[in-house]
Amino acid sequence: MAAVLQKFLKDSGLYVFTTRDFMSRVRGGHNFTLIRFGAEQVLSHSDILDGIIAFDEDSLVLHSKSLKPDGFILCDSQWKDKDQRIIPLDLLGIAKELGNARTIGSIATGVILKLFDLEPVHIEDTLRKYIKKQYLEENRNALLRGYGLVGKRYSLPAGEPGERIIISGNQALAFGAIAGGIRFYSAYPMSPSTTILEYLSSKATEADIVVEQAEDEIAAINMAIGAAFAGAPAMTGTSGGGFCLKVEALGLSGMAEIPLVVADIQRPGPATGLPTRTEQSDLKFVISASHGEFPRLVIALRSHRDAFYQTARAFYLARKYQIPVIILSDQYLADSYASIEPYELDGVQPAQELEAVVEEGTYLRYRITEDGISPLLVPGKTKNFVTSDSDEHDERGWITESAEVRNQMMEKRLRKLIKLKEELQEPEFVGEDTYETLFLGWGSTYGPITEAVNRLNRETSGKYAALLFGDIYPLPEKLLKEKAPRAKRIINIEQNATGQLAELIREKTGIVCDDSLLKYDGRQMSSDEIISYTRKGVKL
Amino acid sequence: MSNFSTHQTAWCPGCGNFQILDSLKTALEELGKDPYEVLMVAGIGQAAKLPQYISANFFCGLHGRSLPAAVAAKMANEKLTVIVDTGDGDSYGEGGNHFIHNIRRNVDITHFVHDNQIYGLTKGQASPTSMEGMVTDVQVNGNANTPLNPVLLAIACGAGFVARAFSGRKEHLVSVMKEAIEYKGYAIVDILQPCVSFNKLNTFAYYNQRVYELGEGYDPYNKIAAMEKSMEFGEKIPIGILYKEDKADYHQKNPVLKAGVPLIDIERSPDVLKNIMQDFF
Ligand SMILES: Cc1ncc(C[n+]2csc(CCOP(=O)(O)OP(=O)(O)O)c2C)c(N)n1
Ligand code: SF4
Ligand SMILES: [Mg+2]
Numbered sequence: 001m002a003a004v005l006q007k008f009l010k011d012s013g014l015y016v017f018t019t020r021d022f023m024s025r026v027r028g029g030h031n032f033t034l035i036r037f038g039a040e041q042v043l044s045h046s047d048i049l050d051g052i053i054a055f056d057e058d059s060l061v062l063h064s065k066s067l068k069p070d071g072f073i074l075c076d077s078q079w080k081d082k083d084q085r086i087i088p089l090d091l092l093g094i095a096k097e098l099g100n101a102r103t104i105g106s107i108a109t110g111v112i113l114k115l116f117d118l119e120p121v122h123i124e125d126t127l128r129k130y131i132k133k134q135y136l137e138e139n140r141n142a143l144l145r146g147y148g149l150v151g152k153r154y155s156l157p158a159g160e161p162g163e164r165i166i167i168s169g170n171q172a173l174a175f176g177a178i179a180g181g182i183r184f185y186s187a188y189p190m191s192p193s194t195t196i197l198e199y200l201s202s203k204a205t206e207a208d209i210v211v212e213q214a215e216d217e218i219a220a221i222n223m224a225i226g227a228a229f230a231g232a233p234a235m236t237g238t239s240g241g242g243f244c245l246k247v248e249a250l251g252l253s254g255m256a257e258i259p260l261v262v263a264d265i266q267r268p269g270p271a272t273g274l275p276t277r278t279e280q281s282d283l284k285f286v287i288s289a290s291h292g293e294f295p296r297l298v299i300a301l302r303s304h305r306d307a308f309y310q311t312a313r314a315f316y317l318a319r320k321y322q323i324p325v326i327i328l329s330d331q332y333l334a335d336s337y338a339s340i341e342p343y344e345l346d347g348v349q350p351a352q353e354l355e356a357v358v359e360e361g362t363y364l365r366y367r368i369t370e371d372g373i374s375p376l377l378v379p380g381k382t383k384n385f386v387t388s389d390s391d392e393h394d395e396r397g398w399i400t401e402s403a404e405v406r407n408q409m410m411e412k413r414l415r416k417l418i419k420l421k422e423e424l425q426e427p428e429f430v431g432e433d434t435y436e437t438l439f440l441g442w443g444s445t446y447g448p449i450t451e452a453v454n455r456l457n458r459e460t461s462g463k464y465a466a467l468l469f470g471d472i473y474p475l476p477e478k479l480l481k482e483k484a485p486r487a488k489r490i491i492n493i494e495q496n497a498t499g500q501l502a503e504l505i506r507e508k509t510g511i512v513c514d515d516s517l518l519k520y521d522g523r524q525m526s527s528d529e530i531i532s533y534t535r536k537g538v539k540l
Numbered sequence: 541m542s543n544f545s546t547h548q549t550a551w552c553p554g555c556g557n558f559q560i561l562d563s564l565k566t567a568l569e570e571l572g573k574d575p576y577e578v579l580m581v582a583g584i585g586q587a588a589k590l591p592q593y594i595s596a597n598f599f600c601g602l603h604g605r606s607l608p609a610a611v612a613a614k615m616a617n618e619k620l621t622v623i624v625d626t627g628d629g630d631s632y633g634e635g636g637n638h639f640i641h642n643i644r645r646n647v648d649i650t651h652f653v654h655d656n657q658i659y660g661l662t663k664g665q666a667s668p669t670s671m672e673g674m675v676t677d678v679q680v681n682g683n684a685n686t687p688l689n690p691v692l693l694a695i696a697c698g699a700g701f702v703a704r705a706f707s708g709r710k711e712h713l714v715s716v717m718k719e720a721i722e723y724k725g726y727a728i729v730d731i732l733q734p735c736v737s738f739n740k741l742n743t744f745a746y747y748n749q750r751v752y753e754l755g756e757g758y759d760p761y762n763k764i765a766a767m768e769k770s771m772e773f774g775e776k777i778p779i780g781i782l783y784k785e786d787k788a789d790y791h792q793k794n795p796v797l798k799a800g801v802p803l804i805d806i807e808r809s810p811d812v813l814k815n816i817m818q819d820f821f
Contacts, residue, residue, distance in 0.1 A: 165820035175820075179813055183803055184616060203816065205795050208806045210615045215641035219608040222601060226609030229599055230579070230616035231804040252602055342821075345813045378804065379597035379613075380577050380620050388599045390584070398592055399600075 001053075001105030002033040005112060007126050009037045010166050010339040012118045013159025017042035017447075018337040019524070024191070024275040030058050039157040042338070043303070044447030047526045050154075051115070053108050054079075072115065072153070074108055087111075089149055095142065100135070103142035110146020117152040120144075165342050169333035169444075172307035173263060174199040177235050178207050179308065179343075180261075180315030181350035184227035184234040186212040186220040191275050192331040193237045193265040217245035221262065225249060228258050229388055231378035233315050233351045237263035240282045241272065247289045250324050254294025256388045257366070257374065257413065259318035259351065261311070266330040268522045277522030278331035280443050281496040284503065286326050287473040293410070295321065295417045298473035300328040302428070302446030304338040306470055312348045317423075319351035321416045322376055328472070330495070332524040333444040358384060364395040368408055372415030417474065424471045426479040431465030432457055437534070438487035439466035440480075440513065441494065442501050444524070449493055451527035456534060464534075469501065475508045484511045491515045493530060543575050544568055549593050551586065556707035556733035556744070560654055561590055563710050564625070567717035568596075579620040581610040583635060585627035585661045587654030587733070604634025611647035611790070617802045618791055621721065622649040628730075629659045632668040632688055639690075643697040643726060647790040650720045651728045653690065654707075656735035657742050664738030674741055690730050692770040695763065695783045701727035702766070702783040706751045707734070708744055712779065719781060725789040732777070747777070754780030761785065 006016045016037045023029030034045050049067045054060040054075040064073065064083050073086040080088040089111065095104040106127075113120050123140055131139050167175070174196045177185070187197045201211045210227070214220035217238055224234040238246065243264045253260040264286055268279035280300075287298055297317055301307045307329065314325040356375035363384035367374045374395075379386035387397025392409060394400045428446070431453040441449045446468045456464045467483060469476070484490060492502040492513040497520040502513040517533050519525045544565040551557050568578060580591035584603035591598035597620070601609045606626045614622045631639055631653045657674075659665045664676050666683045669690065673682040694702045701723040705713045713731065720727035732751070734744040758780070760766060766783035791797040796806070 163821060165817065167820045171820070175816060178816065184612065186612065206815070207812050208796055208803070208808050210794065210796055210803055212612070212615070214608070215637055218605065219638055219641070222605040222608035223612035225601070226581075226599065226612035227616040229609070230613035230620065232616035234612075248602055249605065256599075256601075342817060345817065348813075378617075379579055380617055383576055385576065385595065386597045388601075390601055397598070399589070 001109060002035060003130050004106070004126060005109045006035055006166060006337060006339075007129070008109065008113060008118070008120055009035070010164055011121050011126065013161055014039060014156065014339075015042045015159070015164075016166060016337070016339045017044060019045045019332065020335045021523075022276050030062060032059060032063070039159050043451050045336075045524065045526055047528045051112070053112070055104065074111055087150065094145060098138055098142050098145065100138050103138050106139040106142035107146035107149070110143040110148075111150050114147045114150050115153045117155050120147065163342065164339045166337055166339045167304055168195070168335060168337045169301065169304055169307050169329060170195040170265065170335070171199055172304045173301065173311045173327065173329060173334075174203075175343075176308035176311030177261070177315065178203065178209070179345065179348040179350070180312035181233045182209055182235055182315065183232035184210050184212075184224060185236070186214045186223040186227075186234070187237045188214050188217045188220050188242060190239045190242045192267055192334045193239050193242070193263065195334065196237045196263065196265070217242035218249065221246040221249040221260075222252075225253055225256070225258050225260055228260055229256075229379070229386075231381070233259065233319065235261040235263060235315075237265065239265050239267050240269045240285070243282065243286065243289070250296075251290035251292055251294060252390050253324040254290070254296060254413070255292070255390055257322040257376075258388065259322050259376075260324045261314045261318050261327060262324055263311075263327040263329065265334045266328065268520065274522040276331065278444075278524050279495055279520060279522060280328075280330055280445070281500065281520070282328065283442070283472065283496075283500040286328060287504070294413055295323050295420065296326060296473070297321070297323060297420060297471070298326045298328060300443035300470055300472045301333055302443055302468055302470050303333070304340050305343075307333065308343050309348070310470060312350075315351040316349050317420070319354050321373060321420050323416065323420075328443060330444050358382065360384060365397045366393060366395045366409065366412070368395060368412050371419050372412045373419075374412075421474055424474060424476040426476045427467040427469040429465065429467055429479060429483065430454070432462030433465070434462040435465035435486075436463045436488040437465075438483060438490045439464070440469075440490060440492045440501060440505065441466060442469035442472055445493055445495055448525055448527045448530055452530035452534070455527060456531060472501075473504070475504060477509055480505065480511065481509060489514045491517060493517045493525070495519055495525065544594050544596065550589060552737050554736040555586075556656065556735070557587060557590065557654060559707040559710055559713070560625070560652065560731055560733060561593055563707075563713040563717060564590070564623075564652070565594060567714045567721065570714070571718055571721060573621055577620055579613055579622045581606050581613065581622060581624045582626045583630035585630045585659070586735075587625060587627035587656075587660070588630055590625040590654075604630055605638065606630060607635060607638040607642045607651070610649050611642055611645060614647050614649050615790070615794075615797065615803060617804050618648070618797065618800075619802050623721065624649060624651045626653065627660065627667075628653055628655040628657065628669050628690075629667040632690055636668070640693075640697055643694055643699045645790055646700065646725045646787065648724050649726060650723070651726065652717070652720075653728065653730050654733045655690070655730050656733045656739055657687075658735050658739040660735050660738055671741060689770065689773065690728075691782055692767060694728050695767050695770060699728055699783070700725045700785040700787045701781070702770070703727070703729045703781045704732070704777070704779050705729055706732045706747050706779050708748055709751065709779065712753055716781060723784075725787060732779075750775065750777040751779045752776060754778050754782070
């Protein structure tokens, strides 16, 4: 039902943001979807509800305390005495009358559209996308029936016209990978990364990708490295626990200089943690994962736009620098849907554009170069041997224990960082230059922090700003060093228990945060929480 | 000079690895392979150094992880002749899970296991195929574990080409290697290989006295008989192709690869991105 409703809302010109909250079990438990919409871009969820659609008593009991005093509850009429905000409609009875109890969702969708005075547009097209053919007619009737059951209650400002897409974070990441030129994806199922595996499988034939479910995460990453060595841009995806298993091979990608994209869709740890919930606690782990020293890039995804563009960019940079690039996302972003402007497809540079040209017989896979980047060829494509070694090696790729060569190779690999650092993207600055308080955040807290800053600035005439990191390791320092000294108070806002970004910033720049807002209960913080903390200095 | 000419090796004089390397070069030459289209893959160990000693492309990855890298390279470019040469510890110990599951995957690669029944590179600890009772610096009271039977396991897991060979019988080894490389699908050859430095039990003489070639009368297509034959490992050790079965390989079953164009050569339609974005409107 959520998918259908969010599409109707989007098609009426509104912006939509949908998050899903489920328990780690296949059936039962309390699962819910939170849909937020409005005429302006919605960047995150909210804890304050205008309405509740409850199909069971639990939903009613658990959420009614978050409902505004003048909010509404749509639920079966048998619970009508529980809360005076209930709109008593015999939803189940009507659904049965229509011939199928499961059309209850479509009836509710109709009711919601009417309450918000929204005309259901392209009904058939929308339903066809989500509902099986044989149930189309009855759901259409149910929707129209629902629409007729109530009067209008809210009137929203008209949405901005323009065609938008609605996409989840993991879909956007996977689509970005396709734009970046992915040809090989291997993974072992693990929430909340599995939808990438599923999505890419569904596009394998259309986009010519080999998608392989590996026997374990170690196989998954070693496969991706093997495919990349043979010339297929490759990615492997997982969550923190699976990333733990991939760590040795991450170093192989660094040592053998094989381009690789690794997606870590974070969930609360340690160990199995809270499998279906959210956290940002893998930062310090992934920036130092694997023994030894080698260059890597870590990009945190902040939004549904980032998920596409930054994943595509990850492929390009992995290939350009022949390094592992780690994409850090989390369950909140992965499973949430947002309506956004369509992606600009023309500007994306695919990884394949970087083929080296080498004269026959002169090839040295690991040639020592000024910028540290050696020519990378595809084996079998030229009369040159392409070699690759996890042992320390000479320019030809042969094992060596020479101290001199070791030093040269170590320095060559690390030299790649010089050029890479020049093309790092600085964090996004949001808010006003008259700020007194500067928030620091990274990844998916982008939405809640941005909203909080904007709302706080409306009340305080511009006393707030934030720096929100996407590229996070190596840490881009320029803007931070410029903005931090001008703040009276610096607060790091993170979805973890130890303030990992604050620690990283302190280590790299000496800048110390005055305060921190940390959340690690597995639920994403909202802008409401940030505002309340900022005002009162206490957590909600 | 041979197409696959050798570089200097770091093996002990008298090691069975030399004959395996020599046989492999002969096999590749007799098959008329272009060295630039051969990809040698290995993990880590003494055997795993073989790719360094042959003129071909090579990928020397992590201990135990040669198979995932090898099968994926083949998925990326089926024009490559992909050969894994690596140790028994690498293949059956650290890489045991990959061994089982890549049999099921049935990608068209060849897996030569240098089975010296010992961990050579790390100076002589028991491997999964070490004999019960073998005394080492770690197994001070003798190896208490039952040795793994890799050929029986491979047949049981559904491998389509399972063979055993001995490094000391070059002509036979070359012929088995050639058939394994030519086989369309995953082919494993467990090659008995004396380690002169650390395995004092399974010496050249030990193997030489015991091995016998499977004769003309042996039918490798009979699975039950093959399993029975694979269990013979004692006073007599059969060498040759124990089991063979014609079955569809990974590429034939994969919707993207079955047309026969290497993945890296498939031109993606320029409209793919536009079409995919259409789904999200
Ligand atoms: C992850 C990891 N664990 C352990 C090692 C150490 N190690 C290297 S080779 C090897 C065993 C080698 O035995 P085998 O594969 O039989 O090869 P051999 O040397 O006998 O040819 C071990 C334990 C390693 N390199 N990596
Ligand atoms: S240690 Fe054993 S296996 Fe390794 S080279 Fe020496 S004899 Fe061969
Ligand atoms: Mg061994």
